[in-house]
Structure formats: structure tokens, C-alpha cells
Amino acid sequence: MRSLLDNRILIVLGKGGVGKSVVAGAIGLHAATSGRKALIAEMNGQETQAAIWSRPHVGYEGGPLSDRLDAVSITPSGAVEEYLVRALKFRALYDLVFRNRYIEPLMNGILGLSDLCSIGKVMDLEWHRTSGAFGPDAEGPYRHDLIVVDAPATGHGLAMLRAPQAMMDITRVGPLFQNSRLIRDLICSEDKCSVVLVTLPEELPVMETLETATVLREQLNIQVAGVIVNAMPPEDGDWSPALWDELQQLTAATGGHARAAVDTTLRVQRRRERAEHLVEDLQQKLAVPILEFPELNDHPIGPQSLLQLSSRLKAWT
């Protein structure tokens, strides 16, 4: 199987609150520590990566987080503006039409421009070479070896990935059609682009992950590199059952913190078992690598925890 880092683009997708940004950050850091130049593209304008690294905001122009690791914050309005100014050739024209507070949302809604331009911006970023050359056929080393896309939550994320094909269906000819086809071909390219699904070890997110994988494969023709199950409860050590029984009996008698500690461990064990069942379920139903990230104890997350998580990705080659 191809290594995770052999992709040009990895799209990190999952429902809200499962830890997509942290996973995207860990993948980016894994690439950087493996000697590649990585770029994390945030699609929600939240600047989570900069916050993790305690750096100033990177903005739409992007900026560094660490050695060989950059981030960029793609806002839909920024992407639409950049694309239209380029397509319409005149900024004044863009300002006239799209700065209108009624026209912009209307055009966005009817044409799906904001989703299209957001994913189109990722293609732009993929086109950049270190030499400054830019385009699908430019030559020389890439400015970034890997682009990790921290996608919007599942529903919206899928709409974004669907946008190029949708635009092709309604335009059928013309520059917008051509451009959409380039984007679609890139995200459907087996050599260049894969999706990493993120979930929590809970029933509903796991079920949604299975549904999303089906949609990606069957409707969108975008390959799934694997699934990261985030926030797995900790695993027990290899105690012998006899010792564990002994400890339980002992603490049942003493009570207090000792008893509470054992009860807590029992509860964590049950959570762990339930989580493991769900991981097995994913393994059976999806023929892709399933990787576990441990539950973290520090908030907010900083570079140290990210490094800890990114080291787990070494298993995924």
C-alpha cells in the first residue's frame, strides 16, 4: 500500500467536534518531521493551527508554523475574490458585482461558487513550485510536498468536494467548466489525492464515517486513505486477572480514594472495550488502515501533544 505521505493532497474530513484540526496538524507535523515540506490548509477561517503553535494568524496568504511546516487559512470569500478577479481580469468589475451584499450570496448560492473556489484554491496551492512557477504543467520541485486540508464538517465538506462536478454539470462548456474539471480530476486522482476520515470511538460518529466513506467511493470517486479514531480511552497494562481481582477486593474493603480509583479504572475499561468494538467494526467494513489516537489530557493542545500524536502516524506507511 502507498504511504500516506506519497499523496500531494490529504483531505481531513469528519463531523464537527471529532478533532479534525488536531489530526490535520499531526499529519502536517509528521510530514515535516519526515523531511517533507508540508502545508496545512484550514478551510474554516479559525486559525486553529496558529493557535496550537502559539503563532500569529497566518491569514489567507499563509505563514510558517515550524520547520518545513506552513499553514494557510482559506476563507470562502477570499477564494471567490481571488478566482473572480483572475477570471474577470478587472478588480473594479469584481468590486462592482461581488462586493454587493445581495449579489454575492446569490451568486454563491446559485452557482455554489464559494465551495468551488475554496477547493480550487487548494489546487492553486498544489500548482506552486519553489521556483515561483505556477500551473498544472509547471516544472521543478514543489513549494510544498504535501498539502493537508482541514475540511469543513462532514456535510459541508462533502458539498465542497462535490462542487467541481456540480459546476461541470450546469456549465457544460466554457472557462468555468474547464477549471472545474481540472479541480475534479485532481481530487479524484489516485496518485495525488486521498481523504483521511476522522471519528470518535462512539456509535454515531462511527456510523457517519461509514456512510461518508461510501459516498466518497461510490458517488465522488475520491479514495479514502484510512480512518483515524481520535480520543481512544487508554488501554490497561498487562495485569494478571488474579492481581486485578485482588486489588478490587482489597479496595472494596478500604473505600476512599483507593476504591474510587479502582471504580474509575473499571469505567475507563468499559469505555475502552466499547471503543475497541467500534474500531473492529470499522476494520471489518472498510478495507483501509484504521489508526488510533489516544485521548489527550492537556487543553489547549500544543506542539508537544501534536508531536506525540504525529509519531503514531509512523505506523501508517
Add this chain to the structure above:
Amino acid sequence: MRARPPLPDVIDAHKIIVVCGTGGVGKTTISAALALGAALRGKRALVLTIDPAKRLANALGIDGRLNEITPIDLDAIRHDEPKKTGHLDAMMLDSKRTWDEVVCRFSQDEETRDRILTNAYYQRAAGTLAGSQEYMAMEKLLQVHQSGDYDLIVLDTPPTRNALDFLEAPSRMIAVLQEGILRWLIPREGRFSSARAGIILFGKGQQALFRLFERFTGAEVLSGIAEFMGAFAQLLDGMRSRASDVLNLLRSDQVAFVLVASPRRLALAETSHFHERLSEGGVAVRGLVINRVRPPLALRGHADVPEAASEALPKRIDDLEWNAMVDEVWTTYQHERARQLAEAQVTEELERQFGRGPAWVEVPEKEAAIHNLETLTMLLPHLQ
């Protein structure tokens, strides 16, 4: 100190409960549980949700999608008191289908209706136009409310980033359609054969602009948009008056807002912001549901936990396995306590922010998934 009102009293005193909150806090499950509780108290209740993830269907133990009003069979969980009159219906809103209904209702003739329904841009806009989900949720809410079939409607709001989106998005969407059409794309009477025939443009500048725009989108695109807009313009007055009816309804005393919040530290800022925006918009939160609270550890609130395991758990000389086990159990305990203390702080902060006005319930995290009526019923004691 004033006692908080019990949550069931708040619910039974209103016709509509709007369940709101930031994403991923369990709004859908709580909505279903609130409606179920009301049904078991004898109400004719409906839970209405917009949820692409089939979550409500899941919580209610129904397979597949609910596009229509679906009665939920409560006999299985009310064996002791089958004579009660209450019942529960569930409905999962299909936004596109509701759009189609709106088009049918407000079209002045069949030709207009068909022209819209078959237009590729309509089909696209119906799914993606900002605010369309919210508008359609309101539209459906008004419909079922006016039907008089229910004593209580629990509305699970669509996930939004902004607290007031649900209230503001519908009128914003209509303004966008209206102004966009009026100012930029005035369709001429009659047929829409080509882009320029279908649009009257003010001034040469705009004609030049459209020629340019056409060059980049293709002529087909602009004529399709013009046709859609032309036909759609007729619907807007009807839609706008519906939207203002719903706003009036939502601001009336028949409606109570219940906020679902997470006790996790990461979610606190979002919840506070959500609450602020609601207050700014004049929406009072009548009930607060703190969802998925970690079950209390023994000795909750005692700060005097010994640092080292050896003070509470006995170590054994020369028994490495025993000592390793004891250390690990202790570490687990410390971590879980730290998490729980952090949650307790969040809960205190929320109590401070919301005061004693709204009803307040805490729902513990369940060890099993809520995937059918029986498991949903397990939440009910916590919503009292």
C-alpha cells in the same frame, strides 16, 4: 435564592420548544427525548428535525429516512399505562422537498411552477442557498403549528455557527433573492430564450459586465439563471410574508428556547458566545440542558487527593507487576479527576452566566449508545 423552574413545567407551558446549541452537543437526541417525555405525560407531541445524518431516526429506533410525519409506537415503553392519550410523531425535514412545496404553493400558475421545478439553478439553489435550510425549517414549523394537530412541537434547529442564524437567515435569504433579482436581473415578460433577451440591464456598464461574465461562465449559465430568477420573482412576496409570520410566532409567548450545552472546556467559549448572541437578539433561554456530563466520581469535590498512589493504594516490595498496576490505576484516576474538575468549573461558569432564571438539567454521559426508544427513555429521568 429563587428556585429554578422544573424543565417539564417550562415545556408544558409552551406550544413550541426550539432546541438550539452549537454543533455536536446532542441537540437531536435531546429534542427527541423532550418530545418523548411530553408524549408520555399525555401530550400530542411532534419532534421536527433537519438532520442529514439520520440521527433522529436512529434515536427513535426507526430505520431509514423520515420524510413524512411518522408516528412512533410508544406501547413498547409504556406497558404500565397504555391508556394514556399522548402520542409522539417524528419528522425529518427534507429541505429540497419543502422547497418544492413552497414553489407549488406560491406559484401563480402551472407554467411558472414547472419552469422553476425543472430549472437546474433552482435545483442547485434549493440545496445550497445560504439560509434555505433555516427558511424551510420555519416554513414546516408554521405548517404543522397551524394544522393544530399538536400540543407541543419540539424543533431541533439546524447546526449553525451563529446563534441567531436560525432566526435571521430566512429573511436574509429572501432579501438576497429579492434585491438580487430587482437590481440586477430584471426579467422581461414572456419567454426566456437567451440570456440577453431575458434580462433588461441598466446602463452600458452592466451590459459590458454581463458580456464579460458570460465569457467566463458560458452563455447557457446566464440564461439559465435569468430564467430561474424571472420565474422565482413571483414567489417572493408570499415567502416573505410567511417568514414574518414565523418570526412573530417565534417571538411570542407560545415559544420557549432550550439551549443544549456541553460541559467540555473546549466548548465553553462557543456556548458563551452563543448565549450572548441570543440575548442580543432578544431571545431568552428558558431551559438549559448540560449534556453528557461525566458520571460523578466518588468523593466529588474533595480537592485533597494524594499525589502518589502509595498513599492510597498499597505497594508491595518486590512485586513489580502489582506496583505497576497500582501506578496505572492511580494515573487513570488522576486523569479522570482532572477532567471532571474541569467540567465542574465549566458548569459553574455556565451557572454564573445563565443565572437562576432558566430551568437547568444535567444529563450524564451514557455508557451505551442511544439507538432506540428504550435507550432514549433512559434519558427521561435526567430531564425532569
